[in-house]
Amino acid sequence: MTALLSEETRARDEIARIGASIFSRGLTFGSTGNISVRLSDGSLLMTPTNACLGELEPARLSRFTAEGVHVDGDKPTKEAFLHRCMYCARADAGAVVHLHSTHSVAVSILADVDPADVLPPLTAYYVMRVGTLPLVRYFPPGDARLAEAVGEEAGRHHAVLLANHGPVVAGKTLREAQYAVEELEETARLFLMLDGRRVRPLTADQVAELRRR
Template identity: 70%
Template sequence: MEFARVSQTSQTESALRERICKCGASMFQRGLTFGSTGNISVALPDGGWLMTPTNASLGDLDPARISKIDAKGQHVGGDKPTKEAFLHRVMYQQRPTCEAVVHLHSTHSVAVSCLHHIDHHDCLPPLTAYYIMRVGKLPLVPYHPPGDESLALAVEKLADKHHAVLLANHGPVVAGKSLEDAMYATEELEETAKLFLMLRGQATRPLTPEQVDELRKRGG
């Protein structure tokens, strides 16, 4: 499906390729991703995307080998794109102002996605102001096998209302208005998941509904 971007990045394609590699290396070096897991994409002004290749480590990306997808979803350059490209595609289609998507298998977020008694409408409590401002509500997407396009349909149902979702037994998918925006939100989600797991069994004091509403108004 072809569609036009609402806004366009001022960065050149070459600069965006370099930025993907730099952000991938940063997240890999800090243990947010491992092996060949996780993928990153950014939108191009013509409606296409740049996307990390399949079986590539985010810690060792080559700018020249980043996959290029055109506005019709066709692979037109670089290595073969990640098999989870459809997760990115549905986010862009449902969120026209989205300029980047990050999907990780980050440890603490995945751990939360495996818990039995979490709220499927909002997986994490409002523990910090920055979590609310950068992530907001985090719905759980029911389990589907990795690479199965049924997962795309499940994410698509939530993507128009949520820029971040948590895939059951899998990990987060986060869209942002820039690559940095998506990356910072993903990191905030992971740190909040870590806090949530650390505090399990303890009496906690999450933000009140009134405090959450105020933060959401500030964040638009």
């Protein structure tokens, strides 16, 4: 029990610290975005509803049982199901980050992207940290159909892009999820900057080599 309490304390502090970093660099704004961590007993810590990631109080984070029942902390975000979908589908997921990051959202609104893989492999780090990025069709925030749509993709992809909404990214650790969602946002920014210009993305062979590594 003591070890679990120590793990939970560290996770609470890390969520607040990474939330502040994400917010201070303009990767989300207002009360948008949410972060969660799965503890070793399967329980979840999650940023609550209407919380600014730049002003999180570790003691007020929402806590859920392994079965998804809210048992402690402030009222949970209505997007908690996005996190649970990832955890249910991915046994390796230790954390999930969902943002409304500007460039990723902009790409999610474009009419002519490939819904099976939204962004091209512009850099090696994008391939290694994100990989294939499917576009999840639009549903209103909190809609149960969005949970079903995310669940359909989560088993095959640790990162998805919600149409007209933003990215949801899982990682083995919170730091890994943070780096992946930041790589996704930076690649979306590059993609928009290069719009209309001829580009030289990585070839299929180069992508395959990265994945083998």
